[in-house]
Amino acid sequence: MVPIPYLSNVIEVQNLSKSFDAFTAVDDASFSVPEGETLVLLGTSGSGKTTTLKMLNRLIEPDQGTIRINGQEVKSQPPEQLRRQVGYVIQHIGLFPHYTVAQNIAIVPQLLGWSAEQIQARTDELMALLKLPDELEARKPEELSGGQQQRVGLARALAADPPVILLDEPFGALDPITRSQIVNEFKELEALKYKTKVMVTHDVHEAVSMGHQIALMDQGRIQQLGAPQDLVFRPQNDFVRRFFAGQLFRLELEVATLGDLWPFLNGVKGGELQALRFESTATLWQVMQKASAATGSDPLIAIAGKDWRGDQSQLMVAFQRLKNKWSRS
Ligand SMILES: Nc1ncnc2c1ncn2[C@@H]1O[C@H](COP(=O)(O)OP(=O)(O)OP(=O)(O)O)[C@@H](O)[C@H]1O
Ligand SMILES: [Mg+2]
Structure with missing residues (x-):
């Protein structure tokens, strides 16, 4: 018998909702992400992307819904296990300004109780992997360029080699040229290729080039979930159609x-x-x-x-x- 290729879902989100007082930030969101694939949360400012992402690693507790990572509900996972499983690249990079580059990268390994030697070896490895010169290890974030800070943010998320990475606008702080250069490098990066990823962006071109699936959000609701070609060629409603309309020809060629x-x-x-x-x-x-x-x-x-x-x-x-x-x- 020919084996049927089967991709197991590493992330499964069902009927997730979150309100802040009377305001509904995320409304009944459901999606799943197979192993090694990327789901992009796309949408305008305030549509609920960051709130959705933060619920995945419990920085925000949902009001309703379930989240499973590798089959286990995150709310029943001890924080240490969640840290080992999920890396997080914060919106606006979010490096600790008073920590050096090396100290920023070491945060999760330290929480997990790694030895100083293990941490140093992993830091050296990540610096090389992300093409950051060794001498930056002792610097503070403000002494780096925007692109270098971005790479350190990524190194920090990868430090404990988690199978799942959450990325919130990972290229948002960069100028367009550095941005497209880093996007291309990022796609080729072996350390990231086989991770299961959820990435937030408001850039439609980044979304179609990086997402196996796109969840297009508006006012807390997922307006359409599907492969890039589904959203571009078969928009489910007027919101989706209008969202892509200005860039449609280029998007069709990019898909x-x-x-x-x-x-x-x-x-x-x-x-x-x-x-x-x-x-x-x-x-x-x-x-x-x-x-x-x-x-x-x-x-x-x-x-x-x-x-x-x-x-x-x-x-x-x-x-x-x-x-x-x-x-x-
Ligand atoms: N802690 C909070 N208290 C009250 N309202 C909040 C809180 N966090 C987020 N919100 C509101 O929830 C909505 C969704 O916010 P969220 O940060 O998820 O948006 P976003 O899609 O990530 O936007 P952006 O692209 O600007 O980052 C916004 O209207 C925001 O003001
Ligand atoms: Mg956000």
Whole structure:
């Protein structure tokens, strides 16, 4: 018998609600996140994203609903177990200003009772992993650039190697260029790739490029939960439609990868002479950007490992077919 691939849900949230006095900040939110996947909480300011995230690691206690991490309700987990399981990158970075970089990274390992040698070894390892020069260890956060502070915040969340990471606007404090650079590095980071993640952002492009699922929130309610292509091509209500409307064309191209287009491609078979080569994980947006920056008006495009080459107009024909399929299904 062929085994059925099965991804177990590491995080399961059911009917979560939270009010502050008479104000409902989170209203009946439910979602689950399979192992190694990323769920993005997307929405405008005040929509309830941070409140939802903080309930996952009990910084805020919910009024109603259940949260399970690795099958066990978080409210019955001792704080120490929760710290070991869940790393947290705080909105606006949130490093302790009077602590050095090394002391900031050591917070959770210290609470867990690691030895000084273990902590130093782990700190050195994380500094290298996040491309932070050793000499920063003794500095205070204010003596770092915004991008470096961001990396320290991430190092601190990863310190005890938890299987779950919660990230609240992890790139929010950065200028656009540093931001897109760190977003790309972040996606490639082995230490993060296989973690189960819930990430808050208000950036639609970050959401579609990083989320396996997106929960789009408004006024405390999840307006739609699904894969990026579900929200972009099949919005469930007017709020979702309007939320993406201003960026729709770019988002459509960001959601579609060459791998998605492959079944719909007609083109010249074989050969890769003078073609721009892309992996099948490249998005159509990335391909179009590279192609328009290339010399010559209409460069040939090739897909690594596929017996195909073609031009941008052929890709767009295939994209129309893919779009029809995604809008229907
Ligand atoms: N401790 C609190 N007491 C009272 N109201 C609160 C509290 N925390 C949050 N709120 C309110 O709950 C709503 C949701 O807040 P939350 O921080 O979850 O929003 P958010 O989606 O993270 O917004 P942002 O994008 O600005 O960070 C807001 O209207 C906020 O004012
Ligand atoms: Mg917030």
